[in-house]
Amino acid sequence: MSVFFQSNESDVHIEVGEYQEFPKAAPDDAVIETSPSPKLRHLSVVVLSFGLLCVLQGTLNISLRLALTEPADGGETEEETCPPGWLMFGTSCYYISSQRRSWDGSRQDCVQRDADLVVIDSRQEQAFLTGFAMAAWVGMTDREEEGTWIWVDGTPVDKDRLQWAFGQPDGAFGGEDCGDLRTMLNFIGLNDFNCSARSQWICEKTLW
Ligand SMILES: [Ca+2]
Ligand SMILES: [Ca+2]
Structure with missing residues (x-):
């Protein structure tokens, strides 16, 4: 177990070095898994999630604003429908x-x-x-x-x-x-x- 872990760590060092030198073609799956340090990976997951949330919220805001303002846009259409139940x-x-x-x-x-x-x-x-x-x-x-x-x-x-x-x-x-x-x-x-x-x-x- 510990041996396996160590070899992984050395992989990380090599890979980081490689990345600095060539911002190159995607490495294979195993390398992707080990390349960024766990901290970095967590950070990128957090950043990604945050980004997704922002996009989601933006979309929500836009659609909400559309839904709310659309009927009020054209004056005449302001009260085109009756209240619920009427x-x-x-x-x-x-x-x-x-x-x-x-x-x-x-x-x-x-x-x-x-x-x-x-x-x-x-x-x-x-x-x-x-x-x-x-x-x-x-x-x-x-x-x-x-x-x-x-x-x-x-x-x-x-x-x-x-x-x-x-x-x-x-x-x-x-x-x-x-x-x-x-x-x-x-x-x-x-x-x-x-x-x-x-x-x-x-x-x-x-x-x-
Ligand atoms: Ca009447
Ligand atoms: Ca009568």
Whole structure:
């Protein structure tokens, strides 16, 4: 064992000398193994690893920066996608709750989400929103004046352009002042309903 080790050491000396004289063609495997002193080898491994780490980190930095800045680059594309959990249709994002609340409680939740109860401006928007819940509050009410439906943004509800569920609004049970969107068998469309009933709801916010 010790003999073997000694011979190795003498190899090292010879090889180091050789290296100084000729920075030459690669020696065979055995020589490579013994040529640099163990200390040097450790050092070079450390340097190499450090270099690799630097390269890795640089790559990570670049890709991270790309991922972070790319959407913000072009102004218009800044908020091109909706927050996680929201649906996109046209230039709006929609949140469909899984909980149930009163109309006012629902609206409060939307406001907390930097949105409001949905304002349905077109048949296409209504069609898109149909089917997510059996009943979901939308942002219309006739509280101010019975029979005059207005959206939460102040615009009047175009009663003829949108689809109401069969026989609605009917002001049943002594007045139903809040609007919901139904997707039930034989009962599909807008409906007036008791504001304090607990229902799912739909929030809307625009993309920009
Ligand atoms: Ca809308
Ligand atoms: Ca009704």
